[in-house]
Amino acid sequence: MSQKNHIDGIKACVFDAYGTLFDVHSAVGKYRKQLGDVADQISLLWRTKQLEYTWLRSLMKHHVDFWQVTQDALDFTFDMHQITDQGLRKDLMNAYLSLKCYPEVPEALSLLKSRGFKLAILSNGTPEMLDSAVKNSGITDLIDVNLSVEEIGIFKPDSRVYQLAVDRLQVHPQEIIFQSSNAWDASGASAFGFNVAWINRFGQSKERLPGKPDFEIKKLMELPGLLN
Structure with a gap:
């Protein structure tokens, strides 16, 4: 965990999909x-x-x-x-x-949703792939919007991908906390200007890249405790 132990002023929680919500393996x-x-x-x-x-x-x-x-x-x-x-x-x-979501995902999203946060997925996946994975995992009612890079035609970590979340959710970058299990994606989102929680599920080493996550957690259920 970084020196921070909580964060204020968050309006939206934005999640990477593959490896973060859904088990790619x-x-x-x-x-x-x-x-x-x-x-x-x-x-x-x-x-x-x-x-x-x-x-x-x-x-x-x-x-x-x-x-x-x-x-x-x-x-x-x-x-x-x-x-x-x-x-x-x-x-x-x-x-x-029809990838499986990680076991704690529905409960964590439900808790965040009940506290009034906007919830979105921001992913390389196509709209069809994301819709299918969300439906298969039973979290359709918890996600407000699926955002696909296909809207702009370039993959992460291009800054235009992260800007897509700002534009569609109509919040400032500092009002978003972004979650990814991919260290490179966490770095990209941080470099863009998001608050970032890196879900280091598998004990990865830290990347030597611009942008440093604000938090390092092991499971998504730790996220609600970080948000005031």
């Missing part, structure tokens, strides 16, 4: 038996390439949506592991539309 988890001993390797490489492709495409100015990026990353991963089962590929992609 739960897709492979559904097909662990079919994938065997390499299941964890496949899940990790799939996620790594997915993120790499968002950054590289943004730099190259060749945008495609996150659904295409996710397919491309899976195809790379299958090639690396010499997997040719197209039925399994289809199953894994479909599983990405």
